[in-house]
Amino acid sequence: MASPRPHLGERLEGLLVKGERIALNVGALLLGFILAAVLLDVAVRNLLGLAIRGVSELLTQILYLLVFLGVSTALQQGAFVYSDALFRFPFMERLRRFFRFANVLIQFTVFAALSVIAFSGLAESLVQQRKVGLPGYFMFAEWPIRLITFLGVFLALMRSTFSVCSTIAFSRKSC
Numbered sequence: 001m002a003s004p005r006p007h008l009g010e011r012l013e014g015l016l017v018k019g020e021r022i023a024l025n026v027g028a029l030l031l032g033f034i035l036a037a038v039l040l041d042v043a044v045r046n047l048l049g050l051a052i053r054g055v056s057e058l059l060t061q062i063l064y065l066l067v068f069l070g071v072s073t074a075l076q077q078g079a080f081v082y083s084d085a086l087f088r089f090p091f092m093e094r095l096r097r098f099f100r101f102a103n104v105l106i107q108f109t110v111f112a113a114l115s116v117i118a119f120s121g122l123a124e125s126l127v128q129q130r131k132v133g134l135p136g137y138f139m140f141a142e143w144p145i146r147l148i149t150f151l152g153v154f155l156a157l158m159r160s161t162f163s164v165c166s167t168i169a170f171s172r173k174s175c
Contacts, residue, residue, distance in 0.1 A: 016158050020073050023152060027069040030062050054134035061132060061145055068152030072159045104163045111157040118153045122146040
């Protein structure tokens with residue numbers, strides 16, 4: 001007897017988890033690169049008295065990426081800071097559920113807006129062929145950074161969408 005096919009939501013959540021895992025692995029590789037670049041820069045400065053030009057600019061862009069690569073996992077783990085003072089007081093249960101739903105809905109709205117902004121930035125970067133870096137030494141295309149930013153925010157939007165759906169489903173079961 002064949003096992004039943006997973007529900008569409010379960011398949012999408014499986015893809016989301018895989019995407020988050022890839023993003024975290026890329027983030028770990030980038031952290032290793034940051035460490036190696038800083039160590040190399042310090043060694044070259046101390047041993048040869050020379051600086052590797054553009055290291056700080058490149059590392060700034062990579063640190064920017066790290067924030068967006070981990071935002072979806074942080075959302076999934078509940079690592080965002082919010083005021084839990086509203087949940088401590090003995091309010092009626094319906095009011096507490098309302099506050100939880102409002103929190104999830106605000107997160108969804110913020111990540112939806114960030115996704116639109118990140119996508120428009122990606123499109124502009126592609127059309128205008130923008131470059132970042134240190135003029136005269138090295139320049140690289142801006143669109144890969146914008147693409148990774150968009151993908152990180154989009155993963156967070158998908159995670160937030162699952163939070164909204166699960167909050168709605170939970171509130172309907174408990175009514």
